[in-house]
Structure formats: structure tokens, C-alpha cells
Amino acid sequence: MLRTVKPKNARSKRARDARAPKEIEDPRTAIFVRGSHTGEKVNAAMRDLMALKRPNCISFSKKNVIHPFDNTSVTEAGHTSQSSLEFWSTKNDASMFLIGQSTKKRPDGLTFVRMYDNRILDMCEVGVTGLVGMDQIKTKKCTPGNKPLLHFASELFDTHPRFIQLKSILIDFFNGEVIDSICLAGLEHVISVSLSPTPASLNNASTSAIAETKEDLSTLPTVHIRGYTTRFLASGNRVPRVELTPMGPSMDLTLRRHQEPDPEMWKQAMKRPKVAKKDIESGLGRKNKRKNTELDEMGDLRGRVHVGKQDLSKLVGKKMKGLRGGAVDVDMESDGDDDGDREDDQGARKKRKV
Numbered sequence: 001m002l003r004t005v006k007p008k009n010a011r012s013k014r015a016r017d018a019r020a021p022k023e024i025e026d027p028r029t030a031i032f033v034r035g036s037h038t039g040e041k042v043n044a045a046m047r048d049l050m051a052l053k054r055p056n057c058i059s060f061s062k063k064n065v066i067h068p069f070d071n072t073s074v075t076e077a078g079h080t081s082q083s084s085l086e087f088w089s090t091k092n093d094a095s096m097f098l099i100g101q102s103t104k105k106r107p108d109g110l111t112f113v114r115m116y117d118n119r120i121l122d123m124c125e126v127g128v129t130g131l132v133g134m135d136q137i138k139t140k141k142c143t144p145g146n147k148p149l150l151h152f153a154s155e156l157f158d159t160h161p162r163f164i165q166l167k168s169i170l171i172d173f174f175n176g177e178v179i180d181s182i183c184l185a186g187l188e189h190v191i192s193v194s195l196s197p198t199p200a201s202l203n204n205a206s207t208s209a210i211a212e213t214k215e216d217l218s219t220l221p222t223v224h225i226r227g228y229t230t231r232f233l234a235s236g237n238r239v240p241r242v243e244l245t246p247m248g249p250s251m252d253l254t255l256r257r258h259q260e261p262d263p264e265m266w267k268q269a270m271k272r273p274k275v276a277k278k279d280i281e282s283g284l285g286r287k288n289k290r291k292n293t294e295l296d297e298m299g300d301l302r303g304r305v306h307v308g309k310q311d312l313s314k315l316v317g318k319k320m321k322g323l324r325g326g327a328v329d330v331d332m333e334s335d336g337d338d339d340g341d342r343e344d345d346q347g348a349r350k351k352r353k354v
Contacts, residue, residue: 019093023273027056027177029094035101036065041108044133048249049098052174052227058092068111069257070100070133073116081207082120090118093311096173106256117200118271122261124169129222130252137248140229142189148177149187149230153194154221154297156202160214162220167193184240188353189247190228193222 007013010019029123030053032046050057066081085097108128114121119255134141150171156163174191198221235241261269293303 004082025176028096028172028175029092030096030173031088031092031094031100032059033088033097033099034063035067035099036063037102038063038100038263039102039108040132042102042110043109045093045108045128045131045249046100047096047253048134048251051141051144052148052249054243056176058094067097067101068097068113068120069125070258082152085113085120086117086118091117098173110253112173114169114172116265119265120259121265121269122165122169123167123257125256125258125261126166126223126253127256128249128251129254131247132250134248135226137246137250139245139247140231141247145176146186146188147179147182148174149190150174151190153190153192155174156198156200156221158197160202162258163195165258165260166223166255184232187230188246190230192224192226194224194227196224197221212263217255223255225249225251225253266323266346 007016015123033049034043034046051058066084068081070081079257088094089097089333095115097111097115099111100111101109101111102110106125106127109125110128111123111125113123118309152167154163157167158164170193199219202219202221208332227247227249230238231243233243292306296302
């Protein structure tokens with residue numbers, strides 16, 4: 001772990017404050033790490049996932065002897081695998097890892113690691129059984145950095161503990177910057193996550209029964225990840241007709257090992273900041289029961305006042321000098337004598353010239 005150093009100047013202080021916890025989190029940075037042995041399938045899968053994650057990703061070019069599920073495994077630098085992940089997370093300000101490793105016992109494996117406070121929160125390992133890369137599908141690709149539309153098509157993502165964890169990790173992995181609204185044209189691609197046909201024992205079992213029974217990985221369905229680009233066509237009304245075009249990647253994953261989060265750490269990670277006292281006094285954080293009033297983004301109370309219809313004919317305003325009756329009458333009476341006065345002025349000017 002890196003020791004905490006007191007900032008010496010304003011620049012280092014801003015860098016330290018940028019890594020401090022925030023109420024609205026920054027986009028999660030993911031580090032892609034290759035193990036000591038990786039196959040062509042794992043490299044292609046990591047390359048496609050990196051293309052979807054850009055620009056919030058860091059790639060380690062060198063291979064590393066790392067086994068995140070083994071606490072006793074020692075890397076080349078003399079550290080354990082988990083301490084190396086914590087060191088990389090602190091140094092690069094990254095909160096997620098994707099580790100590619102292929103062994104004889106577990107070929108073509110990908111491990112998703114999620115961090116909290118530069119410590120390992122939970123992990124999930126999957127095996128890549130099928131892959132069609134983005135370079136093999138000759139279609140238009142999405143713009144890097146755009147937020148995808150995630151679609152999870154199965155009830156097990158809300159009932160089974162393993163798929164609930166996988167859904168949470170994938171949402172954190174693909175989710176970018178937190179925004180309030182998005183333009184319709186900004187939805188350029190869709191990532192669909194579905195499952196193969198599941199046995200009746202999993203569909204009818206409750207969450208508590210699944211947690212109590214011993215886990216059998218062979219009974220778990222295969223996870224299918226598909227990437228599509230969107231096309232908005234005319235439909236005759238305000239809502240356009242949407243068509244999906246395969247973009248890639250097309251992955252088939254099987255669940256393997258996993259590590260559940262520590263209950264205390266999970267509780268701390270899910271904790272939300274309390275609303276400040278001054279915000280509560282201004283009305284932020286509580287329901288407003290007054291009629292025709294609302295709270296804006298700054299916490300100020302805004303209301304709408306309804307008044308009766310006013311009779312503006314009886315409204316008395318200040319009269320200007322140019323609009324008074326006497327001045328207007330004098331000007332009207334003197335209009336007939338203007339021509340004679342002008343002739344006298346012209347005659348006087350001619351005499352002076354002579």
C-alpha cells in the first residue's frame with residue numbers, strides 16, 4: 001500500500017482531492033491485465049472489451065504472474081496477487097480489473113475484479129467458450145466513450161445470487177459518466193446479456209433455497225453477450241422506429257469461481273452520504289407538501305402565485321411632458337403660420353449675402 005503524503009503545493013493537493021470519495025462518482029477506470037499464459041481467444045476478448053470500455057481503460061502490455069483467487073501466490077516482485085491489485089489500484093486510481101488467464105485446468109478464463117477504497121470487494125471468473133470478434137463483423141461501430149444501453153433478458157438476474165453479482169459487475173464495468181439525461185441520438189449501441197434455456201429447478205426455486213443448496217456450475221446456463229448498433233428510422237410519429245445491427249463482440253461465457261464481498265465492506269460501499277443540515281432547512285431531501293411549490297437543483301424553494309384578472313383601464317400612470325394636451329394644441333395651431341415664417345427667414349438670408 002502507498003503511504004499517505006501531505007501535499008506540498010496546490011497541484012498535488014488538487015490531485016489528492018480528485019481521488020477523494022465523491023457523492024457523484026467519476027467514470028470507473030478498468031485495468032486490463034494479461035496473465036502468464038493467454039491464448040488467442042482471451043486476447044481477442046480483452047481487445048473487444050477494451051474497445052467498448054474506452055477511454056476509461058488502462059492496458060498492461062507485459063504479462064504478469066498473477067492469480068487473484070490465491071492469497072498465497074507470490075508475483076515476480078515478491079508481492080501476493082491481491083496486494084499487487086491493491087497497489088495498481090492505488091497508483092492508477094482504478095476501481096476495476098479484467099484479468100485474462102488460460103491454464104490447463106481453466107482454459108480461456110476472464111476474471112472481473114471490483115475494488116472499493118483500493119481493496120478487493122468481490123471477484124467473478126468466467127470462461128470464454130465462444131467468441132466472434134468485432135473485426136469479424138463488417139458493420140459500423142459505435143463512437144468510443146458513448147454510454148451503452150444495457151439489456152438483461154432473464155429472471156435469474158434478479159433471483160439467482162451468482163447472476164445478480166454478474167449483473168452488478170457488468171453494470172459497473174460498462175457504465176460511464178453519471179448523467180441526468182441523454183439525447184436520443186446518443187444511444188448508438190446496445191449491449192444485450194441473455195441466458196441459455198435454464199432448467200426448471202432454477203426457474204422455480206426461490207433465492208433462499210438456491211443459497212442453501214450446494215452450487216453446481218454444470219447446471220448454470222451459459223451467458224450470451226451481444227453488441228448492436230442502433231438505427232433510428234421514420235415511423236410516422238414522434239417516436240422513431242429502432243433497428244439493431246450486429247456490431248460485436250458476440251461472446252458465450254460460463255460461470256466459474258467467484259468471491260462474495262465482505263458484508264461489512266459491502267455495507268460501507270453501499271452507504272450514501274447524509275444530506276447536510278443547511279440543505280434540509282432549505283427543503284432539499286424532504287418531500288414538499290405545499291401546493292404549487294417545488295425545489296430546484298440548488299435547493300431553493302420556488303413557487304407559483306395566482307392572482308385575479310386586473311382591469312388595466314383604470315391604471316393611472318405618469319404623463320410625459322410631450323404627451324400633455326396644451327403642448328399638442330399649440331403645435332397644431334402654429335402649423336398654418338410655419339410657411340410664412342420660413343419665407344421671411346429666407347428673405348433675410350438673401351439680404352445678408354448681398
